[in-house]
Amino acid sequence: MELNSILERAEFKELPSDPVERVYRALEKIEKNRDLNAFVTVDAEGAIKKAEEIKRKITRGEKLGVLAGLILAVKDNISTRGLRTTCSSKMLENYIPVYDATVIEKVKAEDAIIIGKTNMDEFAMGSSTETSFFGPTRNFFDHSRVAGGSSGGSAVAVACDAVDIALGSDTGGSIRNPAAFNSIVGLKPTYGRVSRYGLIAYASSLDQIGPMAKNTLLTTLLLQVIAGRDLRDSTTLNKPVPNYIEEVLKEKDGIRIGVIKEGFENVDEKVSRKVYDALDILQKIGCVIEEVSMPFMKYALPAYYIIAMAECSSNLARFDGIRYGGKPVKGKWEEQLVKIRTECFGEEVKRRIFLGTFVLSAGYKEDFYIKACRVRRKIHDEFKFLLKSYNALATPTMPVLPWKIGELLSPLEIYMMDIETVAVNLAGLPAISIPAGFIGSLPVGLQLIGDHFDEATLLRISYAYENESGFNKWF
């Protein structure tokens, strides 16, 4: 399907007829919303250059990419050649990647306009974008509250209309959480569906890049572009990429959704009610809704944190400040290393490196890390069993409404905010957060979880729900 007809269906307000003008408008929006702190780096020059190139292509009647003229924000842990990529850490404050991530090569080839890099929790370790070295990103709907995280900047860039689409990454909920908190759509694809080449690693067996947008079709379009096998990422699988747009427009009747009972425990009652209302809408449009149980879900959070911390302690060992990052320090190698890591990593990053080192150490590995990996298998098997009978599983995306910036003080309190999202990453499944409505001025998200490589069903449900609820017009 042509881009224009997709955009028309997505009720896109202005088709990208003059991309240069659209870039200037986006830059104005970014400037107007500067206090939200969604961006770490804005690349006005690069964006204008790209827009002019697209304009020339239009004038000459040359073939355009499927994202031609769409404005894109990129999370600051995805490498962009020549454009500073900080991971919102002092460690990479001045780091300029010398190559593009595979997803960046792909969006550039399809003529997307990259307008800048978005704020995030430092090295994606956080659930609110509060651990960023550059300060927290603010929630679009209430500036005194958190944006969610770790892809908070990408979500707010979309919500404030500065960009059409955004890339985020999701290790334990980092796309879905800020999508829910800012009333947009965020999809975490199946592990292995999208290349991680050029994504600065946090926990390699869990990390996945995914699309974010205000509506289902733009989310789908971006997934279409970034999905697929990449020889530079051996964990991507050689499975054909379906035509997602066609899949999304298919009939929805008879879709079976299992509502995970345990996903509604320890959840703010108002949030639960909103999510049940959204499920009522899905029932009304022909989905079959039934309650199901996942007894191991309660172990997902501690298992996730043990595994993620273990992997991060290994991944972040590379930051020695000698080949890149850090700061110039004189002295012996070990002194340099300790000084750079002590001064350039933030508190949450240090805590996770520390705990990861501990759970992998002799005497504790079997009790913590190996056991968490056994729990991981149980969770994977429980999901697979349920997904034999259901096309998708549902929970709230977040157990609470966005909290006040600085309100949650202990690390454990913040970890608890991930109870709905982490199980999905342990099992490598795809999941989407879609807007489920508001309580007062604050948004609630519905999470739908699908079977491996079945992003299409999640997007199809999302699109049907969007047409019925009209969530793309809530702004």
Add this chain to the structure above:
Amino acid sequence: MSGKVAISREEMLHYARLCKISLSEQEVERLLKDINEILEYFEIIRSLKLDVEPMTYITSVNEALREDEPAETLSEEDVFRNAWEKEEKWFVSGQVWS
């Protein structure tokens, strides 16, 4: 499995050395409190008895291999672009062996 796991001050400093991170007095106190609170929460995993194989990766490695074909890689200029100090074709670091 023995009793509850808690980290002592000495262990804390030992692990900090392994991580190549130094901690101020204040940080030791704060981290010790946070970490022992988190470890207490992890106890529910530690006390589980499970007879399934551990799962470390979701995808199988069967598809991991590709043909080994020569291709363009980074230029020398790019390789050193983010280094604070270089000498000819070498990164410069402090003395490793004392």
